[in-house]
Amino acid sequence: MSNLSATIEPTGHAAPASEDAMDTVTRTGSETLSMNKAINAALADVLAENPRALVLGEDVGQLGGVFRITDGLQKRFGAERVFDTPLAESGILGMSVGLAMAGYHPIPEVQFDGFTYPAINQIVTQMARMNFRTRGALPMPITLRIPSFGGIQSPELHSESLEYIFAHVAGLKVVSPSSPHQAYHLMRHAATRPDPVVFMEPKSRYWQKDTVDFDDPGTLEGSVVVRPGRHLTLVAWGGMVARCLQVAELAAEDGIDVEVLDLRWLKPIDAAGLAASVSKTRRAVVVHEAPRSAGLGAEVAQTITEACFGTLKAPVERVTGFDVPFPSGSLEAEYLPNIDRILYGIQRVLEYQRG
Amino acid sequence: MTEAPRLEPHSTALPADELVELYRLMTKVRHLDTSAIAWQRQGILPGYAPMQGQEAAQVGSVRAMDTGRDFVFPTYREMGAALAAGVDMPEFMATHKATWNGGLYDATKYRFTPIQTVIAGSALHAVGWGHGQRLDAIREGRPETDLPTALIFLGDGASSQGDIHEAMNFAGIFKTPVVFFVQNNGWAISVPTEQQVAGGSVAARGAGYGIPAIKLDGNDVEAVVRGTRAAVEHARSGKGPAIVEAMTYRRGPHSTSDDPGRYRTLEDERRDAGADPIESLRDRLLADGTLDADAVTAIQAEAADFEEATRLAVQAQGPRPGAEMFEYVYQEQTEALKQQATQWREESEHV
Ligand SMILES: Cc1ncc(C[n+]2csc(CCOP(=O)(O)OP(=O)(O)O)c2C)c(N)n1
Ligand SMILES: [Mg+2]
Numbered sequence: 001m002s003n004l005s006a007t008i009e010p011t012g013h014a015a016p017a018s019e020d021a022m023d024t025v026t027r028t029g030s031e032t033l034s035m036n037k038a039i040n041a042a043l044a045d046v047l048a049e050n051p052r053a054l055v056l057g058e059d060v061g062q063l064g065g066v067f068r069i070t071d072g073l074q075k076r077f078g079a080e081r082v083f084d085t086p087l088a089e090s091g092i093l094g095m096s097v098g099l100a101m102a103g104y105h106p107i108p109e110v111q112f113d114g115f116t117y118p119a120i121n122q123i124v125t126q127m128a129r130m131n132f133r134t135r136g137a138l139p140m141p142i143t144l145r146i147p148s149f150g151g152i153q154s155p156e157l158h159s160e161s162l163e164y165i166f167a168h169v170a171g172l173k174v175v176s177p178s179s180p181h182q183a184y185h186l187m188r189h190a191a192t193r194p195d196p197v198v199f200m201e202p203k204s205r206y207w208q209k210d211t212v213d214f215d216d217p218g219t220l221e222g223s224v225v226v227r228p229g230r231h232l233t234l235v236a237w238g239g240m241v242a243r244c245l246q247v248a249e250l251a252a253e254d255g256i257d258v259e260v261l262d263l264r265w266l267k268p269i270d271a272a273g274l275a276a277s278v279s280k281t282r283r284a285v286v287v288h289e290a291p292r293s294a295g296l297g298a299e300v301a302q303t304i305t306e307a308c309f310g311t312l313k314a315p316v317e318r319v320t321g322f323d324v325p326f327p328s329g330s331l332e333a334e335y336l337p338n339i340d341r342i343l344y345g346i347q348r349v350l351e352y353q354r355g
Numbered sequence: 356m357t358e359a360p361r362l363e364p365h366s367t368a369l370p371a372d373e374l375v376e377l378y379r380l381m382t383k384v385r386h387l388d389t390s391a392i393a394w395q396r397q398g399i400l401p402g403y404a405p406m407q408g409q410e411a412a413q414v415g416s417v418r419a420m421d422t423g424r425d426f427v428f429p430t431y432r433e434m435g436a437a438l439a440a441g442v443d444m445p446e447f448m449a450t451h452k453a454t455w456n457g458g459l460y461d462a463t464k465y466r467f468t469p470i471q472t473v474i475a476g477s478a479l480h481a482v483g484w485g486h487g488q489r490l491d492a493i494r495e496g497r498p499e500t501d502l503p504t505a506l507i508f509l510g511d512g513a514s515s516q517g518d519i520h521e522a523m524n525f526a527g528i529f530k531t532p533v534v535f536f537v538q539n540n541g542w543a544i545s546v547p548t549e550q551q552v553a554g555g556s557v558a559a560r561g562a563g564y565g566i567p568a569i570k571l572d573g574n575d576v577e578a579v580v581r582g583t584r585a586a587v588e589h590a591r592s593g594k595g596p597a598i599v600e601a602m603t604y605r606r607g608p609h610s611t612s613d614d615p616g617r618y619r620t621l622e623d624e625r626r627d628a629g630a631d632p633i634e635s636l637r638d639r640l641l642a643d644g645t646l647d648a649d650a651v652t653a654i655q656a657e658a659a660d661f662e663e664a665t666r667l668a669v670q671a672q673g674p675r676p677g678a679e680m681f682e683y684v685y686q687e688q689t690e691a692l693k694q695q696a697t698q699w700r701e702e703s704e705h706v
Contacts, residue, residue, distance in 0.1 A: 022560075051494065055683045080493055086528055091479055091521035097507075098483020101468070104490065106483075120517075125473050126480070132683045133457035170686055186406050194686035268689035 001147045025049055027214040028184065036206040038180035039069050039145075042187035050076050050105055053191065055082040057092055057109030057145075066111055066208055067147055082240065089119035093144070097126050100140045107143045107191055113200075114157025116146055120165070127196050128171030140171075142189045144198045148176065149239045150336055151204030153329030160326060161290035163237075166198045167267040167299070174266040176200040178226070178241035180210045185217035200266075202239035222270035225277060229259030232346060234272065234281040235265040235300055238339060240287045247342045256346065265294060274300065275307035282308070285317040285345045287337050291319040314352030322349040360598055360677065365584035369577050371645045377418060377576050378640060379654050381410040381633050384435040387665060388607075388660035391434070393449065395611040399670055400451045408574070408606035409538055411632035413508075414439040415579030416536050416599070419587055420506050425465045426475040426484055428507040432538075436508065440467045443666035444661075454672055475516035479534070481507035482522050485531035485590075499593035502532040506587075509535065513542025523596070527564040530595035534586045535566075537598065538573060541627060545618035553602045558600035559706045566596050573601025574632040602630040633700040666680040677703065 025045040046053050055077075061084040062072030074082040083158030085092050088178065089110055095203035096106035110116045116123070123144070131139045145333060166174045173195055176284055177183035183201070191195040218224065228249050234244040241262045261277050263269060278284045284304050286297040301316035319337045327335050384406075391403045398671065404638075417427060429436055437447045446460035450470045457469030471477045474497030485505040492499045514521060514537060537557045541548055554560070554632050561568030567589060567671045571582040579601055586597035606628055608615050615624075640646040646654075681688070681696035 013411045054490075080490055086521070086524055088521040088524070090518055091525050094476075094518060094521070095478020095483035095486065098480035098485070099487050100483070101480060102484045102487025102491070104487055121473065121476070122479065126476055130469075131686060135455070135459070135679070135683050136686065137462045137464075138468070160402055173685075173689075268691045269689070271494075 002263075003245070015138045019114070026040065030070040030211050030213040030217065032161050033180045033184070033212050034162045034207050034209045034210050035177070035180045035183045035201070035273070036067055036069055038184040039185070040071055041188065041189055041212075042075060042184045042191070043155040044076065046107070046188060047073065047081060047276040052103060053081070053105045053107060054099060054346040055062040055109070056085050056096065058085060058111045060084060060109050065109060067149075067203065068147070069201070070109065078161055089115055089117075090122050091226055093119040093122035093127060096142050096144075097122060097130060097140065098255050100130075100142050102139050105141045105143070105191065107145060109145045112154070112158045113146050113148045113160035113162055116160075117157075123166075123172070124169055128169050129354045131195065132171060132186070139194050140196045141152060141194050142196045143187075144195075144196065144307055146198065146200050147203040147206075148200035149202050149204060150326060150332055151202075151239050157326075159289075159332070161288060161321070163200065163288075163296050166296070167269070167296050169267075169327050172196055172198055172201065172267060174198045175264060176202065176266060177264070178202065178205065178236075178238060178262050180208070181212045181218075182224075182262070183213075184212045185220060186264070189217075189220040200238060200339060205242065208242070222265060223261050223263045223273035225259060225273075226262045227258070229257040229281065231257045231281060232285065232349060233259045233261055234278045234342070234346075235261050235263055235284060235286040236288070237266060238289070240289060243337070243339065244287055244342065247346070250339065250343065256350070258346070263300070269296075269299065271303050271307065274304050278304050278308045279311060282311050282313045283349045284312075285319055285342065285349055287319045287335055287342055287345075289321050291323045292318055295320055314349045316347045317345045359562045359565050360567045362569040362582075362585050362589065364569065364571070364578065364581040365588070368454065369580060371640075372641060373418075373580075374636070375645060377414060377580070378633070378636050378646070379657070380414045380418075380439055380634065381435070381576065382654050383658045383661050384410045384414060385633055386655075386662045387438070388434060390662045390666065391448070392607070392611060394666065394669070395590075395652050399666070400448070400611075400652060401453045403451045403611045404609070405474075405607035405611070406432050406435055406605075406704050408628060408632070409436050409540060410602045411576035411579050411636070412538050412573040412601040412603045415576040416506060416508075416583045416601070419542075419580050420504070424467060424503040425466065426481075426503065426505050426588075428481045428484075428505060429467065429470060430474070430508050430510065430513070431470050431472050433508055435675070437465075437467060437690075440465055442467050442664045445672055448665070448669045449672060452669055452672055455675055475513040475518040475522075478507050478509060478513075478518050479525065481505035481522070481533050482526045482529070482596075485526070485533040485596075486529050488532055489529070489593075502591050502593055504532040504534060504587055504590045506534050506536055506583075509537055510543060511537065511539040511541070511548045511551050511557065512546065515551055516558075523560070523564045523566060525599075526596035527566050530593065531589040532593070533596040534590055535596060535598045536583065537600040538603055539600055540603045540650075542605050542609070542619075544609045544613065544614075558598050558601065561598045566598055568598035568600065570600040570602065572629075573603030574629050574635070576632060576636055595675035603630075603632075604665035
């Protein structure tokens with residue numbers, strides 16, 4: 001077996017890896033990257049910095065993952081630190097729990113959102129509770145990567161929005177980036193936390209390029225306003241953020257000034273950020289892909305209502321998936337919140353009459 | 356395809372002093388177990404999962420480990436294993452006292468994971484932890500021939516769970532230092548092993564995974580220690596996992612709220628229980644002159660004293676402060692949780 005630290009090699013942007021266990025990674029300046037490349041870069045940096053970080057999952061090694069997010073990592077860091085597991089999601093998560101008990105920071109990948117279901121038991125009854133059960137003696141620094149949400153006409157159970165489960169589970173934290181910049185920095189942040197973080201990657205955005213500023217990550221906790229506006233706040237996360245930005249452009253043509261708030265952290269949700277935005281705009285629409293009933297939109301709406309009831313001009317509107325199983329690809333456009341449906345939601349809020 | 360090597364019991368017979376120590380431990384365990392049922396009747400504990408009949412399996416298997424560097428992954432019925440591993444008993448009983456789910460003991464101090472209520476829930480943890488021991492050796496440039504090893508307990512009922520298949524398969528693929536210790540005690544609550552284990556033997560499944568296995572008399576503590584030692588030697592030396600299936604019997608009810616009369620008769624129990632693991636060891640030690648009647652009496656008195664001290668400590672164990680609910684959810688507490696903790700304090704403590 002090779003020595004693990006000896007398998008760390010320098011790459012283009014990273015500072016040369018030392019022989020020591022710890023490497024400090026300094027990427028500087030900015031670069032235009034697709035989201036999949038940005039996450040790949042973040043994982044490489046995490047692996048270089050923390051000799052106890054591990055990447056595991058189905059096809060993540062030689063192949064580099066079906067979405068190529070782990071491309072090249074096994075070659076660079078060795079098959080001990082980046083490894084394929086047998087095809088069993090409960091096994092991947094259960095093994096990650098044990099690796100965390102042994103002092104490692106596993107970064108497991110579940111290949112597609114819907115195949116997280118076979119691992120729900122390990123995630124909910126074990127990973128999320130172990131710190132609590134052991135009164136902090138066995139923390140669970142695990143970063144669970146899940147290619148998530150719809151938008152690419154994929155087969156059944158490849159388009160789930162699992163925040164509807166995980167944002168409810170005590171002991172988990174849940175985050176979803178909406179851009180390459182967010183993806184790079186949120187991954188580096190999530191993968192250095194001492195608690196389990198579910199990292200939901202919007203697969204419809206994997207190939208979209210944008211600037212990643214390595215020098216200024218910006219704030220890493222809470223939500224971010226990605227477009228300021230005066231008349232109404234659109235709250236979204238993951239793949240819906242880009243769509244809401246498009247909607248905001250269209251609404252601007254009609255003189256409606258829409259603020260878009262990227263919620264980012266789905267647990268804990270940023271109550272202060274929501275309140276700050278909506279206390280200014282006094283109207284809000286929350287947009288998500290998951291079915292409406294008991295979805296995270298309800299939590300967002302109630303959080304806004306509690307903070308802004310006195311000044312709200314209309315009830316918080318929800319534009320969401322329907323209460324149906326995520327349909328086949330040819331019906332996907334009917335199911336997902338589209339530009340028209342979001343505009344209707346905005347209209348309902350703007351035209352709302354009290355009493 | 357890999358042929359699973361046969362696992363033979365460790366060749367060295369146990370010395371007399373080790374047998375006496377095993378008898379001491381098992382006597383303590385029996386006394387405490389019987390008492391814990393009484394404590395439940397007396398209202399000291401809300402519930403308890405008795406393990407009478409499984410003392411040899413639990414004490415013997417843990418004694419085969421190196422408790423200074425190995426790690427034990429129990430279920431909810433492993434009081435005997437916990438005692439043998441040196442876990443603080445009042446802190447262990449805290450789970451049954453409803454003080455803290457999983458127990459109050461420090462899992463890292465005793466190298467004994469918290470009490471697991473999810474059947475088969477810990478098996479993959481043992482595999483992950485064991486894999487971590489391999490990675491440690493590789494990172495530190497040590498040969499993978501002397502590895503800290505995981506001991507994972509599971510029941511005949513647990514063997515039906517998918518996680519056990521995944522754990523055995525992963526362990527076989529990764530050559531993980533893990534010993535799967537199956538206590539086949541005949542029952543999973545009310546369902547007998549015949550209706551649980553297709554093929555009749557969990558050990559036999561090892562062949563399919565290329566994992567060596569041994570099936571042994573779980574009521575004979577020497578057989579348990581020697582069989583488990585062989586399994587641990589195999590795993591520790593880097594050859595991969597091993598399976599021990601200890602055939603034993605759950606002499607008591609499933610739990611203090613169970614009524615075995617609904618699914619088995621006293622006659623069934625007398626017929627199927629096999630030898631009492633403690634009485635047979637005592638008779639053996641008396642017969643070969645290792646112990647005399649006075650020594651046996653002294654060991655029993657020691658067990659009674661231990662029970663009394665444990666009971667007093669369990670009785671004195673008060674509830675945990677409610678603030679701990681909020682404290683241990685995360686390493687990095689969230690703002691929402693801080694607010695809920697504050698609200699709870701204001702509304703329940705009127706401060
Ligand atoms: C996943 C799960 N399903 C059901 C239960 C309820 N339950 C608790 S113990 C038990 C029987 C377990 O039998 P076995 O594995 O043979 O262990 P034993 O009780 O004999 O020690 C059941 C069904 C549980 N705790 N976890
Ligand atoms: Mg059983």
